Amino acid sequence: xxxxxxxxxxxxxxxxxxxxxxxxxxxxxxxxxxxxxxxxxxxxxxxxxxxxxxxxxxxxxxxxxxxxxxxxxxxxxxxxxxxxxxxxxxxxxxxxxxxxxxxxxxxxxxxxxxxxxxxxxxxxxxxxxxxxxxxxxxxxxxxxxxxxxxxxxxxxxxxxxxxxxxxxxxxxxxxxxxxxxxxxxxxxxxxxxxxxxxxxxxxxxxxxxxxxxxxxxxxxxxxxxxxxxxx
Numbered sequence: 001x002x003x004x005x006x007x008x009x010x011x012x013x014x015x016x017x018x019x020x021x022x023x024x025x026x027x028x029x030x031x032x033x034x035x036x037x038x039x040x041x042x043x044x045x046x047x048x049x050x051x052x053x054x055x056x057x058x059x060x061x062x063x064x065x066x067x068x069x070x071x072x073x074x075x076x077x078x079x080x081x082x083x084x085x086x087x088x089x090x091x092x093x094x095x096x097x098x099x100x101x102x103x104x105x106x107x108x109x110x111x112x113x114x115x116x117x118x119x120x121x122x123x124x125x126x127x128x129x130x131x132x133x134x135x136x137x138x139x140x141x142x143x144x145x146x147x148x149x150x151x152x153x154x155x156x157x158x159x160x161x162x163x164x165x166x167x168x169x170x171x172x173x174x175x176x177x178x179x180x181x182x183x184x185x186x187x188x189x190x191x192x193x194x195x196x197x198x199x200x201x202x203x204x205x206x207x208x209x210x211x212x213x214x215x216x217x218x219x220x221x222x223x224x225x226x227x228x229x230x231x
Contacts, residue, residue, distance in 0.1 A: 002092075003071045003099035005132075013105045013136045017112070022120035023137055024224050027130050027197070028145030029190030031155035031162070033207050033216060037145065038124040040217040045229045048119060050111070052104065052126020060107050069103040071096065082168070086178045090188055101132050120226075128189045131196035143224055144197035146206045152186040 017023060024047075028034050035051070042049040064073045075096070078084035085093060104126065112121065127133060130142055147155070156162050165182075172178045197204050203223045207216055221227040 003095050005099045006102045009068075009102035009106045010132065010135050013102070013109050016109045017137055020112070020117060020121075021138075021141070022118075023112075023123065023141055024120070024226065025123040025130075025133055025137065025142045026145065026220070027125055027127060027133070027142065027193055027202075029147070029155075029193055030152070030186055031150060031158065032145035032147045032190075033213075034125040034145055036213055037217045037220050038122055040213055041221055041226075042122050044217065045120075045122075045221065045226060047122045047226075047229070048115070049122050049124060050108070051124045052108070053124070055107070055111075056104060056126055060104065063107055063110075064103070068106060071099040072103050075100070080172065083172045083178070086169070086172070086181045086185070090185060093185055094188070094192070097128050098132065101127050101129055105133075105136060120229075128192055129196060130193060130202055131200050134200040134202065139200050139202045141224070142197075142200075142202045143220055144193055144202050144204045145220070146190075146194060146204055148206055149209060152183045152190070156183070156186070 026034050026038055038049055038051075041047065060072070061076050063069075064076055066073050075081050075084065085096070088096065108123075115121065130144060133142055150158075156165055166179060169175060169179050169182055194204065196202075205216070205220050205223060211219075218227060218230075221230070
């Protein structure tokens with residue numbers, strides 16, 4: 001199985017977004033603090049928040065068009081999308097995510113066209129290939145969060161909300177194997193984000209376990225150059 005990356009969609013997105021210097025995209029592995037930091041900064045800086053995961057697993061599914069979004073259409077049409085992904089080897093899973101990303105960005109651009117150019121946007125995660133995002137907006141508008149002290153197994157068992165994912169995976173055929181694949185993929189996703197961020201000179205902010213949300217959020221905002229907007 002091989003998915004094609006639609007470079008034309010990235011080009012179109014770059015043409016649409018290159019002039020918007022007030023888009024800030026926060027990426028990182030599971031448990032790195034993306035959503036927590038985004039929510040804190042959205043409130044503190046009065047910047048609208050765009051939750052990529054919510055859109056990818058929500059309204060985007062009803063907007064996928066076979067001709068424009070064939071990769072995601074295949075995922076959406078699978079009997080069980082999670083099982084379909086976890087049945088892949090890492091190489092195929094990684095390729096899927098690379099090819100799916102331009103299609104997500106295509107829909108993101110549609111939504112951002114409805115928002116005044118003067119309005120800043122804070123984008124919460126949703127992607128595992130920041131190198132491709134860096135082809136659309138400046139690397140200076142992207143920041144990668146990291147939590148180096150925790151393994152994927154620890155992160156996905158640290159609270160009840162995350163533990164629900166294991167319950168969901170264990171409803172799939174061959175649950176033990178599916179869970180092993182899930183944790184392997186999750187580890188490799190984090191490694192991929194970190195490696196690509198380094199390659200593209202995207203700032204990486206490591207989360208200290210003893211650091212408060214407010215302090216870490218301020219650190220992230222200063223790295224993005226937007227802390228001066230704080231109320």
